[in-house]
Amino acid sequence: MVALREGFEREFALLMERLPPWVRREVEGYGASLEEIAMDLGYQLAYTVDGKTLYSEREVRKEDLDFVLHRVGGFKENNRAGLEGTLHRISRILTGLGEMAGITIRVGKFIQGVAEPLRPYLVETGGSLLVVGPPRTGKTTLLRDIVRILAEVYGSRVVAVDTSNEIGGDGTIPHPGIRPARRMQVPDPPSRHQGRIIYQAIANHSPEVVVVDEIGYNEDVQECLTASRRGVRVVATAHGERLLDVLENPALHPVLGDPDLRVRERRSRPAFSAALQVVAKGRFLFYPNLAQAVDDLLQGREPEGVAIGP
Structure with missing residues (x-):
């Protein structure tokens, strides 16, 4: 609910x-x-x-x-x-x-329950998740509720890297809705600091899951890739109307398996095992196998997504 x-x-x-x-x-x-x-x-x-x-x-x-x-x-x-x-x-x-x-x-509001349809993947299946969507579609509201669900299972081993303080709020003490997850704030401008904070979260605080809002800078993309290779789950958001927009963003290629758009092939496995496209508030398309979805896009095919929501 x-x-x-x-x-x-x-x-x-x-x-x-x-x-x-x-x-x-x-x-x-x-x-x-x-x-x-x-x-x-x-x-x-x-x-x-x-x-x-x-x-x-x-x-x-x-x-x-x-x-x-x-x-x-x-x-x-x-x-x-x-x-x-x-x-x-x-x-x-x-x-x-x-x-x-x-x-x-x-006026900030914590909407609880929007991520519940994803609970089986977040809790039982596991794996890193890339959340894609344009502004004002509820992407951050969803991410905040994802933190809540993950924190129920992993407690303080969930670390939210709060780029613009949308996850936990602008105050020093984060919103109680994400507890007992921990929150690390990112100084402005995020392009110079976000990657460093992700690194510090992994190196200093031994998280099981790192949650990041709005990746797309070179250093933060590389740190997300490094985290996934070290066995740390990553849940991150990226701007884009749909998954194809992410594929066409060169800055995000490292976490998508370093695709070559000219030869239409991936050079490695993606840092994220699954992806979620935010269609509208409360409506999503879930891609349980991001590698296959990227391969389909490279070959000009529309990947199969599971519709979630009304």
């Missing part, structure tokens, strides 16, 4: 406490339907509810932005802040002079 994880009300209340009173009155009643709040200096307050953007009659003033700043306690170098133990994200916009001109607040 797919449902909002217990505890959201408390996490939502923590976020509401950081808002100016008039903003809180405007948005609080929407509860879990509230998705995002945009506070831009001199503009009407804008907020998104169930995909629809609404506007208040009142404009945002400097004291409103300062109110949020003081209650958040400051922003990191990447201009983001989080609330401990939640998935909420608060990001600021600066002027050329370094003054705050706007704030975007994303």
